[in-house]
Amino acid sequence: MHPPTPPTTTAARTLAQSTVVVLLAALAFLGPGAGPAAAADSDLPWAVGTASNDFGSRRQNYSYTLNPGGRLKDGLVVVNRGTTPLHLAVYAADAFTSEEGKLDLVAKDAKSTGLGAWVRTDRPDVTARPRESVEVPFTVALPADAAPGEYMGGIVTSLTDGAGTNQQLGIRIRLRVGGELKPSLSVKNLQVRYTGTSNPFGKGEATVTYTIHNTGNTILTARQAASVSGPFGRFSVRAGQIDDSPQLLPGDTWKVSVPVHGVVPALRVSGTVTLVPLVIDASNSVAPLAAVETTTHAWTIPWAVLLLLAVVCGLVVAGLALRRRRRAADR
Numbered sequence: 001m002h003p004p005t006p007p008t009t010t011a012a013r014t015l016a017q018s019t020v021v022v023l024l025a026a027l028a029f030l031g032p033g034a035g036p037a038a039a040a041d042s043d044l045p046w047a048v049g050t051a052s053n054d055f056g057s058r059r060q061n062y063s064y065t066l067n068p069g070g071r072l073k074d075g076l077v078v079v080n081r082g083t084t085p086l087h088l089a090v091y092a093a094d095a096f097t098s099e100e101g102k103l104d105l106v107a108k109d110a111k112s113t114g115l116g117a118w119v120r121t122d123r124p125d126v127t128a129r130p131r132e133s134v135e136v137p138f139t140v141a142l143p144a145d146a147a148p149g150e151y152m153g154g155i156v157t158s159l160t161d162g163a164g165t166n167q168q169l170g171i172r173i174r175l176r177v178g179g180e181l182k183p184s185l186s187v188k189n190l191q192v193r194y195t196g197t198s199n200p201f202g203k204g205e206a207t208v209t210y211t212i213h214n215t216g217n218t219i220l221t222a223r224q225a226a227s228v229s230g231p232f233g234r235f236s237v238r239a240g241q242i243d244d245s246p247q248l249l250p251g252d253t254w255k256v257s258v259p260v261h262g263v264v265p266a267l268r269v270s271g272t273v274t275l276v277p278l279v280i281d282a283s284n285s286v287a288p289l290a291a292v293e294t295t296t297h298a299w300t301i302p303w304a305v306l307l308l309l310a311v312v313c314g315l316v317v318a319g320l321a322l323r324r325r326r327r328a329a330d331r
Helices: 305-331
Strands: 039-040 046-050 062-066 071-080 086-099 104-105 119-121 125-128 134-141 149-160 166-177 185-195 206-213 220-229 254-262 268-280 286-288 292-300
Touching: 039 286, 046 149, 062 071, 062 104, 071 086, 071 125, 071 149, 071 286, 104 149, 104 166, 104 220, 119 149, 125 268, 185 220, 185 268, 185 292, 206 220, 206 292, 220 254
Parallel strands: 062 166
Antiparallel strands: 039 046, 046 071, 071 134, 086 104, 086 125, 086 149, 119 134, 149 166, 185 206, 206 254, 220 268, 268 286, 268 292
8 A cells, every 4th residue: 555645735825834733622631620522632731612501511522503604603612731821822713634644734834715714713822720611602603695505614722832832722613505506526647657567477566646636516525446458358456455545625635646457568558546435524424436537547567578579579579680691602
């Protein structure tokens, strides 16, 4: 299995990521004196959690369904686990798929155009005394022309120390905007590169590369399969097990490179990639959709065989020429 290559995202999404640590709520954690479920890093002096209200208590993250033009209010709880007062910036941000295949949030100075632009905190910062919990209300307000589909973002708390190092802790927000869902994946830039073998009668290796593009309006994961075959489907060879892609937000892309062993150099081969889109809802249930298949073609020149034929032809020609000279000498 190959290491996946980074997704294609807007340059602003990775702006200043080298000095930022963003953690999204995934597991329940009880900070000192905290009531709600919270996200925390043992190296940080604070934790964050969801407020307990009509949306529920001890939520691991935020999940909403709103129609265009809709509006709701919720809250973020900040827990100071340290022994000194803590002053944190608070803001919302769009999500993206990181180079490691995980959902992350754009930096504060990167412009959010989706969910991060629709969430507004009641204040830009918060101060918590030692062992104190403070709630920061926020509002989700959708524009009237918000496009249907799924969006991902988060509420972030940020601390910058005297050395300029920025640490962040946040909770994920998943939003479904009412309207028709259109899940769709496509394969772009499919290529097959063949590497021959020095054995004239042996098999070579091929590398299948392609880009998965989430062209729909839902969050999707792709189950993948790849194969290489000769003319009329003969000599078909499948790639090994390929891991599912990470969750891809609408518009995201993910580059893949897969080795295929034991490919017969049949002059012209076909490379086929099959994707099964997987819809994963907020409760983590998985629903597979109809498979998407894409094929391309490539030449696999058996150079070792051609070289062997050239040598044999040369020997035959040389033998015939020698035979003619001997006949001429015998006359």
